[in-house]
Amino acid sequence: MHGRIISVSKMRAQAKAYIKAxxxxxxxxxxxxxxxxxxxxxxxxxxxxxxxxxxxxxYHYRCRTTTVAWFGEGESDLDRWRRAAYDREPLSRxxxxxxxxxxxxxxxxxxxxxxxxxxKHQARLGIETxxxxxxxxxxxIRRGDRDVYISTRKGVLNATFVRAFTERRKGRPGxxxxxxxxxxxxxxxxxxRENLETTGDEVPAQRQPGRGIMKWLIG
Numbered sequence: 001m002h003g004r005i006i007s008v009s010k011m012r013a014q015a016k017a018y019i020k021a022x023x024x025x026x027x028x029x030x031x032x033x034x035x036x037x038x039x040x041x042x043x044x045x046x047x048x049x050x051x052x053x054x055x056x057x058x059y060h061y062r063c064r065t066t067t068v069a070w071f072g073e074g075e076s077d078l079d080r081w082r083r084a085a086y087d088r089e090p091l092s093r094x095x096x097x098x099x100x101x102x103x104x105x106x107x108x109x110x111x112x113x114x115x116x117x118x119x120k121h122q123a124r125l126g127i128e129t130x131x132x133x134x135x136x137x138x139x140x141i142r143r144g145d146r147d148v149y150i151s152t153r154k155g156v157l158n159a160t161f162v163r164a165f166t167e168r169r170k171g172r173p174g175x176x177x178x179x180x181x182x183x184x185x186x187x188x189x190x191x192x193r194e195n196l197e198t199t200g201d202e203v204p205a206q207r208q209p210g211r212g213i214m215k216w217l218i219g
Contacts, residue, residue, distance in 0.1 A: 002202065003086030003152075004048050005070055006055050014055040036060055044204050048087040077102075078182060082157045085150045085203050096148060096210045103159050103180045104142045104215045106187050108134065117190060124192040125176065126168030137190035140178040141215070148210030150182075152203040157182045160205055167192045 014033055021029035035053030037043075037060045043051065057065035075083075077098055084091050091099070108114040118133040127133045140146055146163035158179055165176035174194040181188050198205065 001043065001054075001057075001059060001065065003082075005072075005083055005087055006048065006067075011056045014053075045088060045206075047089050049089065078157065081150060081182065082152070085152050085157060085206065088203070088206055090206070091150070091208050093209050093213065096208050097213050097215075099150075099159060099182070099208075100141065100148065100210065100213055100215045102185060103161070103182065104138060106138075106141070106180045106185045109184075109186050109188075114187075121191040123169045124167040125165075125190075133190065136176075137178045137187055140176060140190070141180070144212045144214035146211075148208045148213075149205035150208060151198075151201045151205040153201045155202075158188070162196065165192060 017033035018030055021027075021033055032053055034056075036058070037054070039060075041060070043054065057063050057067065059065060077095070080095060081091060081099060084095070108117075114134060115130060118127075118130045122128070122133060125133070125136065127136055140161045140163065143163075146161050149160040149162065151158050151160065159182050161178045161180070162175050164173070166173050172194065174192055175196060176192055177189065178187065179189040180186070196205075
């Protein structure tokens with residue numbers, strides 16, 4: 001639930017429904033209005049607009065969640081993309097286009113990082129030079145036949161550009177991926193992976209309407 005934007009009207013409606021049910025002693029209606037989630041509950045992929053019985057804290061017994069005011073004034077593109085990630089809501093095509101426009105200008109943090117990634121992943125990608133490896137990473141960002149995902153890890157907003165790809169070493173089907181830290185606008189990885197799912201993200205990757213949007217390199 002961290003980082004989600006929940007309207008005051010939805011929180012007030014929840015409280016009213018709960019109090020109304022409590023006044024008539026309707027326990028099932030109380031539980032439906034204000035769900036207390038168990039240890040196995042997983043809302044990580046549920047869009048905020050689709051949450052039912054979940055608005056104001058507490059969300060579970062012994063919950064220590066607090067709320068803060070959010071007014072939405074002076075939002076930057078990055079703020080809007082981050083909010084969409086936390087709320088598990090899709091970006092508009094216009095926003096995805098702006099995100100791709102920014103990401104295609106991303107660079108590696110420094111030469112040592114790209115050299116290490118190239119040596120680690122060149123065999124699976126079938127790429128012979130470091131220059132071609134870097135070009136492949138940017139090409140995946142700008143081309144139209146890949147999918148675009150956004151997620152957060154350790155509070156940092158990331159974009160992941162993915163398309164189906166058969167690794168060259170053993171011929172296994174999987175995906176070629178370019179990951180970009182959108183806040184620093186740095187490429188963090190370019191590699192092959194067998195599965196789309198990853199671990200360690202507090203907000204799991206959500207696919208965006210980016211298929212078909214292309215951003216050609218200039219100069």
